[in-house]
Amino acid sequence: MVAALLSWATLPTFADARDGFFGPTNIFAPDSTPAHSIFRLSIFELEVEGAIFVVVFSLLAYAITKFRQRKNDDDSEPPQVYGSNQMELAWTVLPVLIVVVLFLTTAQVIHRVQDARRPPGTIEVTVVAHQFWWEFRYPQYGFVASNELHVPLSAPQLPTPTFLALQSADVDHSFWVPRLAGKTDLIPNHPNTMWIDPQETGLFLGQCSQYCGVQHAKMLQRVYVQSREEFNKWVHAQQQPAASDPAVASGSALFITKACFACHTVRGTIAAGIVGPDLTHLMSRDTIGSGAVPLTPENLRQWVHNPASFKPGSLMPAPDITEQELDQITAYLLTLR
Amino acid sequence: MSASPAVMAGNDTPWVLPSRGRVGMISLIIAESAIFMIFVAAYIFYIGKSLDGPTPRQVLKIPIFITVCLLSSSLTMHWAIATLRKGKTASFNVFWLITLVLGAIFLAGTGREWQHLIYQEGFTIQTNLFGTTYYSLVGLHASHVTAGLIGLTIVAILGLAGKIKREHSERCEVFALYWHFVDAVWVVVFTVVYIVGR
Amino acid sequence: MASESIALRVHKSPLHVVYECVATADHKKIGLMYIVYALLFLVVMGIEAILMRIQLSHANATFLSPEVFNRLFTLHGTTGVFFVAMPILFGFGNYLVPLMIGARDMAFPRLNAFSFWMTAFGGFFLYASFFAGGGLSQAGSAPDVGWFAYAPLTSPTFSPGHSTDYWTLSLLLAGVGSIGAAVNFIATILCMRCPGMTLSRMPLLAWMNLVMGGLILVTISPLTAAQLMLMADRYIGGHFFDTAAGGSVVMWMHFFWIFGHPEVYVLIIPCFGFVSEIVPVFSRKAMFGYPAMVAASVSIGFVSLGVWAHHMFTVGMPSYGNAFFVLTTMVVAVPTGIKIFNWLATIWGGKIRFATPMLFCIGFLFQFLIAGLTGIMLATAPFDWQLSASYFVVAHFHYVIVGGILFTIFAGFYYWYPKITGRMLNETLGKWHFWIFLIGFHLTFDFMHIPGLLGMPRRVYTYEAGRGWETWNMISSIGAIFQAAGILIFVYNMIVSYFHGALAGNDPWDAWTLEWATTSPPPDYNFAGVPAVRSRRPLWDIKHPDDPDWKYE
């Protein structure tokens, strides 16, 4: 019965409206199985509660209009009624039945989403949240990316879901890309998992949704869903060590002498810091500072000059460098494609 | 309108209400139990989760003697109240003093245990999770024993000065409730720390 | 007769008034002190809310820095729960419970004064952090960890300075005060009732305060315990919530919500009491299903102890754990439904008088219905994976707290102000207050659900343009201004009516419970003689000697 109710609740989705007025993070525009399951459950729930609402609201509205004191009423008191056991029984049993239905439907969806098995071909990504940025490790492919998550499309005929192992390097965070799945927290010492199987290519937005400190607001998320070929191409590119261009040797030297390397990794150089995002393929990203600003040469220069101008409270300090050195470092960073 | 409304016409059942002292104390005990429950939950949750030693087995010895002292103090407390109700203030004083001494022995015993742990074993609240939960749970209990001992002492002094009479048995009883509670908590703490956790 | 009446106190020297406040142990004065204190903090937290709403009214705003914004929502939430809602309810409870059960004072008057001052110091202490919270390291000022202060954000590593200590200590103080108040309520209600006032004849408000007291005993204590652990961690090197030593931060979440969930019922249950007193009087009917109301409230109290982890559906509990808490949480809908339906049945067949107290109660009934239903949506764990920590949650709980609690508190003010001061609040101003606040409330909080559904997380000091959130946020912010205007009218009304309001007399609403049997304001000793009752509505019995209630109960 529950299943029947669920399928009956499958309305035409709101998906058509998703990028217009309702914005890119609408939970009613699901594009991945967990989000779909939640969506169907929520529509069912909204219908049940809508019905309760209409009934109780109407009764209340009727009562307060019908039983108002009228101008020509006398002062006598209305008949006193002290209670009725039948009524009490009725409005106890009915809600109990509704609760049972709601609970069973819910339990089914919880089970389906949380206890899903990993089919062969699953992509594994370990997500490590840091104060105000994201680290994505791809153990199957042997590289680390930052801030922008790339996953392959999961076609219904050949599902290639992505399972995310969620960890935190410092405080609590939460992974939430509404159109792909509900949120799951990233908690130190408490590994979690979640999964997505996006059915459409494109960019999916989200943001950290567990308060994690000053810049919780700018711990944004970008998930790029790519066709299998493009994803493979991206993986291949990410696996390469950093480009080394002799033209920017002064910049790459400054990267070491100005202590950038203490926090950042650039694979293929001695820079192997883990406090900040991996910069090996910095220029393959569209944004800086986990979505804070678009990655343009001017913004990059400004970021290195003073990260706080885009993201006050971010844990990257403004380095002590001259304008000229700044240009050199920026030039170097621009070669990290 | 008169300030005294409905008269209880035709109702002559006597009007008895519970004693507010007792109700107040029971309420307080419920609140305290909830506090202890959280600390006990934390203790149980962290059993065996410390990243490094020492483990409870290495450092804790089962404090049988002081446990017996504390538990028997409940009994003497009970007798003290019972005699006071009969108006025998002298034996009340004796039982009360024994209770006080037994409680003090318990507290001293905990103190000795801690001294041993800290100075001989170098085991403190900072050592590991076990240290944190052990000292806080046992310490929370010890602080309640201390509060109880202060109360016991005050009553003992009043009693020796001859100020405690039969009509005070109600108040002493309320205080006794607290003391029994402290004992009961020890049974839980003892079980959790020295039996389950060890 | 009213030798110590408030009206007369105006003529005393200010110093004398201060002295009386500090030294008093009279339940009515302490009740008033609680209320005035809470109103003060209502304005403070409201101003904090307005500042946040200005910042959020449009995308990429720079009105507030992120640090300041984070402090504001932490203080707004903490103040709202601990220093507005709790004290105001304690205040009404203190003032009304002894009067309604025909007692002369609370069971432990000195404990009562002590509890008030603990709570009061807690609040002042919290705000002292603005000046001293930086500590020696000069990091931070007011606390900025959110009102549930999830570990490890509160650890010395992530919260240097003293701001978090102010938060902890302040709640510890207030917690001791609350436990004292609860002990007092329980003892008063069980042990101080006037002859004939059996438990089954007690006014529902007294019942609700009894349930609240019981809940406080078992909920504030876990908070106190958790705060002690946090202090042990911060000061003496404990590891309760220290992940580096193997500690669990999820444990803090459990402990906090073991407190935090029942806490919300601590707040709403006395408000149910207000509604159960006011709705019958203005519908001119006896409360429908009194025993069911009592049973429902008591069971809400019990069930609410087993639902806490519905605040933790996103934490990664196993599926059966999630399912368990879905079930327990949804079960609360049943007794709550019983209450709604009994109020409905009380109105049904009555002769409703739309005085201001009744208007606010009617607002409550509609709004609480909606708020409860959004609560059930949140209780549906998978739905909550989307909604949790979004503005939908913020909308849900303001719907209960403002649309439920604040509305009934306003109802309570309009209803009992005449008893407390001897003068009526102005009805015209009251209606203005009601309608403007109602409009403001719905503008702010109805529209706040939508950005939540569109993916807007809470506790963000700003957001990007182009997410479809701007319009809704702008509407919410405009609504907040209306709310402020409504509250200003209310404050103005209270001040003006205090001096110029119509005289109330003993029983302006033609009501039925004992507090209306004495003068307004009541004398120090409350009743000239010890009252005695035979039914739930002693004044009804007097007014209708031919058809008294006790024949039917």
Ligand code: HEA
């Ligand atoms: C007074 C305050 C109050 C009250 C009364 C409630 C009542 C309820 N709340 Fe709410 N809640 C809060 C205050 C309150 N809440 C606060 C402050 C938070 C956020 C804390 C924070 O994160 O900062 C919160 C958060 C919160 C969450 C966590 C969301 C999240 O963070 O992810 C959940 C999830 O289950 C929830 C559920 C409920 C439910 C099921 C009820 C139920 O009690 C509602 C029951 C009522 C009804 C259902 C309506 C009447 C019933 C009928 C007409 C009968 C028929 C109905 C059915 C059969 C469904 N609440």
Ligand code: HEA
């Ligand atoms: C009793 C509890 C209570 C009450 C009454 C309110 C009332 C209001 N709240 Fe609050 N709120 C909380 C409890 C409460 N809140 C809690 C617990 C949180 C969570 C905190 C956290 O995340 O840690 C929260 C969070 C919260 C947020 C989310 C912050 C975030 O997540 O980033 C917002 C945002 O709009 C908000 C807004 C409001 C508004 C507009 C009101 C309005 O209803 C206020 C209306 C009142 C007034 C306006 C005061 C009257 C003013 C005057 C009479 C003087 C006039 C002065 C001027 C206008 C300058 N609240």
Ligand code: CUA
């Ligand atoms: Cu990370 Cu919020």
Ligand SMILES: [Cu+2]
């Ligand atoms: Cu809750």
